[in-house]
Amino acid sequence: MKRKIEIGPLTKLEGHGKVTIKLDEKGKVEDARFHVTEFRGFEKFSEGRMLWEMPVITTRICGICPVSHHLASAKACDDLLGVDIPTPALKLRELMHMGQFIHSHALHFFFLAAPDFVLGPDSNPEKRSVIGVYEKNPELAKKAIRLRKIGQEIIDKTGGRPIHPVTAIPGGMSRPLSHEERFYLSKLVREAVGLSELAVDTAYGIVEAYEKRLPSLGNLKTKFMGISKEGSLELYDGPVTIADSGGKKLVEFPGRKYLSYIGEHVEDDSWLKFPFYLKEGWPKGIYRVGPLARLNIAREIDTPRASKRLKTFKELGPTGENLYYHVSRTIELLYAAERAGDLISDDDVVSKDTRVKAQRKAGEGVGVIEAPRGTLIHHYQSDEDGRIKKANFIVATAHNNKAIDMSVKEAAKAYISGGRLKEGALNRIEMAVRCYDPCLSCSTHAIGRMPLEVAVVSSAGETLQSLRRP
Amino acid sequence: MPKTLVLGIGNLLRKDDGFGIHVIERLGRAKLPADVGLLDGGTAGIDLATYLEGVERLIIADAVLEDGPPGRVRIINAGELTARDYFISGHFGSLGDLLDLAGAISKRPKAVVVCAIPEDCDSYASGLSLPLRAAVQEAAGLITEMIEGKMEWVWS
Numbered sequence: 001m002k003r004k005i006e007i008g009p010l011t012k013l014e015g016h017g018k019v020t021i022k023l024d025e026k027g028k029v030e031d032a033r034f035h036v037t038e039f040r041g042f043e044k045f046s047e048g049r050m051l052w053e054m055p056v057i058t059t060r061i062c063g064i065c066p067v068s069h070h071l072a073s074a075k076a077c078d079d080l081l082g083v084d085i086p087t088p089a090l091k092l093r094e095l096m097h098m099g100q101f102i103h104s105h106a107l108h109f110f111f112l113a114a115p116d117f118v119l120g121p122d123s124n125p126e127k128r129s130v131i132g133v134y135e136k137n138p139e140l141a142k143k144a145i146r147l148r149k150i151g152q153e154i155i156d157k158t159g160g161r162p163i164h165p166v167t168a169i170p171g172g173m174s175r176p177l178s179h180e181e182r183f184y185l186s187k188l189v190r191e192a193v194g195l196s197e198l199a200v201d202t203a204y205g206i207v208e209a210y211e212k213r214l215p216s217l218g219n220l221k222t223k224f225m226g227i228s229k230e231g232s233l234e235l236y237d238g239p240v241t242i243a244d245s246g247g248k249k250l251v252e253f254p255g256r257k258y259l260s261y262i263g264e265h266v267e268d269d270s271w272l273k274f275p276f277y278l279k280e281g282w283p284k285g286i287y288r289v290g291p292l293a294r295l296n297i298a299r300e301i302d303t304p305r306a307s308k309r310l311k312t313f314k315e316l317g318p319t320g321e322n323l324y325y326h327v328s329r330t331i332e333l334l335y336a337a338e339r340a341g342d343l344i345s346d347d348d349v350v351s352k353d354t355r356v357k358a359q360r361k362a363g364e365g366v367g368v369i370e371a372p373r374g375t376l377i378h379h380y381q382s383d384e385d386g387r388i389k390k391a392n393f394i395v396a397t398a399h400n401n402k403a404i405d406m407s408v409k410e411a412a413k414a415y416i417s418g419g420r421l422k423e424g425a426l427n428r429i430e431m432a433v434r435c436y437d438p439c440l441s442c443s444t445h446a447i448g449r450m451p452l453e454v455a456v457v458s459s460a461g462e463t464l465q466s467l468r469r470p
Numbered sequence: 471m472p473k474t475l476v477l478g479i480g481n482l483l484r485k486d487d488g489f490g491i492h493v494i495e496r497l498g499r500a501k502l503p504a505d506v507g508l509l510d511g512g513t514a515g516i517d518l519a520t521y522l523e524g525v526e527r528l529i530i531a532d533a534v535l536e537d538g539p540p541g542r543v544r545i546i547n548a549g550e551l552t553a554r555d556y557f558i559s560g561h562f563g564s565l566g567d568l569l570d571l572a573g574a575i576s577k578r579p580k581a582v583v584v585c586a587i588p589e590d591c592d593s594y595a596s597g598l599s600l601p602l603r604a605a606v607q608e609a610a611g612l613i614t615e616m617i618e619g620k621m622e623w624v625w626s
Binding site: 041042044045057060061062063064066103107131134138141145148149152162163164 | 481482483509510511512513514515517519520521567570571574575593594595
């Protein structure tokens with residue numbers, strides 16, 4: 001009798017996801033699936049909205065990466081309206097974006113991934129959380145909190161308000177930084193660089209300690225996709241590269257032409273679309289996005305400290321091993337801190353020339369940006385009144401969905417057999433998923449929901465075993 | 471941050487899920503005492519910990535799914551909600567986690583939750599369902615009385 005193991009909602013991920021592992025009669029893993037909830041509702045919701053509302057509305061999609069949506073949306077509006085924004089606006093937006101990277105990458109590494117490593121994957125699940133890390137290593141936790149706060153401060157000042165930014169508008173930015181804000185941030189950014197170096201060291205320490213113990217967080221051969229500017233790591237704006245599993249560039253295209261290169265495959269039991277590289281078809285064209293992809297694609301980084309770290313990273317050769325998502329995430333964190341410093345030192349960030357006028361028109365526009373988790377695409381069609389007729393969003397987690405399935409299957413195979421379910425085994429599967437820093441149904445507010453439950457279900461739908469997570 | 475903070479939680483795009491944000495917007499129309507602040511916390515979840523630095527009294531406005539008719543407003547002492555029960559975001563993190571982390575960063579605030587039972591938290595819509603619209607007024611009224619010291623609350 002076939003058995004299905006379901007895990008989830010996954011702890012320490014964003015939103016609610018469910019993992020289903022199908023066992024065969026012998027108790028071995030037959031198949032695995034990572035379920036992501038639907039996102040189409042938001043696309044329908046966007047229809048009828050005014051174009052210039054979109055940068056503000058879309059900040060509400062996700063509580064962790066509102067800036068990425070805010071900026072992708074503004075870029076899509078600029079593209080639709082046919083405007084080039086002034087250079088100061090470009091720099092201010094990129095600075096906000098670096099704040100997001102600092103904030104988001106520090107959050108993921110220290111509070112979502114680190115508990116597994118600092119406390120150990122077999123430790124008491126109740127303690128394997130932010131507070132657990134804080135109790136075990138308060139100095140590390142304090143530094144992480146500080147780093148996240150710095151990211152938040154950059155976003156708050158450039159974005160115009162806490163949490164949900166409002167300053168990126170079609171045509172540019174609604175205002176520059178004040179001199180006081182600039183001075184304040186310049187001190188914080190210097191601090192962030194030092195803290196980020198610590199994060200990279202910690203990441204390497206973790207990988208070295210766990211590499212032999214956890215060989216199966218998933219080592220996949222997939223293509224990679226990400227923005228890259230002439231071989232350099234680039235997060236705000238540039239052409240999109242798709243590379244092979246060795247990091248070798250296969251194709252490069254401007255973001256607005258994404259439909260000619262990316263197809264979307266739909267499977268019955270998941271609402272999420274599965275993007276793939278059209279030329280290679282499905283499933284050969286599966287690619288991954290995010291820090292690991294970006295660092296495999298980039299040949300260099302143009303800030304000094306992160307550049308050094310990239311060289312060390314490249315000594316591994318191209319890597320598909322999921323564990324290295326954590327290392328690459330911290331290297332990007334360091335780049336973001338350095339880049340933020342460069343941008344703040346530039347007088348353009350206090351220039352009053354931050355916007356150009358734009359007239360509403362019927363048209364189509366695409367905004368592509370590298371969000372912390374990977375490539376984010378906003379695509380709008382508007383009528384002559386500026387009302388959205390159609391909207392399409394591809395979020396980073398959608399690009400990675402199939403790769404996550406594959407990683408779950410690989411991790412499950414190594415840790416579950418003979419039908420035995422161990423708490424640590426389930427968590428290791430979650431750890432494989434966490435490498436991708438996935439954002440699931442980021443619009444769902446969990447309110448007083450049921451405690452986490454694992455169900456082993458037979459193919460006849462009978463619950464054989466039920467585990468409750470505390 | 472001010473000594474007393476009114477924090478709205480929820481997703482404005484998901485109908486009644488945004489109840490807490492509507493309450494904040496409502497309160498924002500009135501003049502508040504100097505040591506009271508408002509924050510639209512969205513679904514930022516545990517990230518809100520850094521915004522609680524220096525806050526001594528925390529009043530949370532939120533939709534909370536429990537037994538009862540949609541729109542019913544009540545005040546929950548934060549101590550009533552065990553850490554794992556009350557998630558403040560689709561992202562990881564419960565109210566207990568948030569308060570613990572705030573306590574680790576600076577000082578753990580005393581907290582109450584002024585909540586309403588939602589009717590629909592899943593649909594994509596920018597407004598509230600009918601029972602929740604009245605609830606905004608009621609919740610805002612209760613919070614105003616708390617701020618003005620006209621009611622005594624047992625903080626936890």
